[in-house]
Amino acid sequence: MKRKIILCLSIAFMIFMTTLFVFYLIKDDTSNWQVALGGIIVSALPLLLLRLKNNPFNIPQILGYFLFLFCSTYLGSIALFYLHHKWWDSTLHFYKGAYVGVIAITLFKILVPSQNREDVSRWVLFLFVLSLGASASVFWEIYEFLGDLTFTHTMQRGGNTDTMYDLLCGLAGGLLIALYSLVRKQQV
Template identity: 70%
Template sequence: MKRKVIIILSGIFILFMAVLVIYYLIKGDASRWQVALGGILASGLPLVLLRMKQNPFNIPIILGYYLFLFCSLYLGSIASFYLHHKWWDSTLHFYKGIFIGIVGISLYKQMIPLKVRRNVSAWILFLFTLSLAVLASVLWEIYEFVGDLTFTRTMQRGGNTDTMYDLLCGVAGGLIIAVYSLIRKQKV
């Protein structure tokens, strides 16, 4: 079932972004066709999961990934939500923190055998989950910084204030999931 969902969602998103690449190439809008091209690459990443013997991600996580791609690439960049709605950027950073925290829990459950998990401290899971969310936030801000240095000048319009606010939102989202994992692990 997961295999079909990945193939269908990847196919739809790749086709959608390919149409946008062509449309914006014809219009001469370099910024938008480059974002759409990046969308093709990003939407193809879950296809790599098909090569794994056991995919660690469930269908809600896969759907969450495509939701993030749609909201950040299409709505955020191409449809200009980042420019017209100031709250859009911070909301997506908050969502990303939550999403990466959930991915961390999923990886933990997949990679650590149940017998070993029973002896792992709840605080270790808390730190692991929070650390992944923080790392994702930092890497995203590096991506935005490098993007502004090389391609655009629009990713960090607010400079350091934007960067710090984005990091705080990402950490807050990760912290929520880390606290959830702590409480859930202590109940077990």
């Protein structure tokens, strides 16, 4: 079932972004065709999971990835939600921090054998989840900075203030899931 969902969503999103890419390329809208091209690439990434014998990510995590792609690439950049809704950017950074926190829990389950999980301190899990959520925010801000230097000049319009809000929101999302993992370690 997961394979079909990944295949269907990846192909559908790639077709959607390819259509936008061609449309904005014909219109000579450089900023939007670049976003659409990026959307094609990131929507193809889940296809790599099809090569795994046992995909460790569950269906809600897969759907969450595509939800983030749609909200950030299409709604955020192309439909200009980042410009028209001040809360949009912060909300996505919070979501990203929480989403990466959930992925961190999955990675914990992959990396730590089930018979050894009881021996791992709940604080180690907490720090692992929080660190991945915070790191994702840092890498995203580096991506925005480099993107503005080389391509669009639109991702960091708010400057340092925007960057700090984004980092804090991403950290808050990661902290929420880290606290969940701290309290519910036995069920994780």
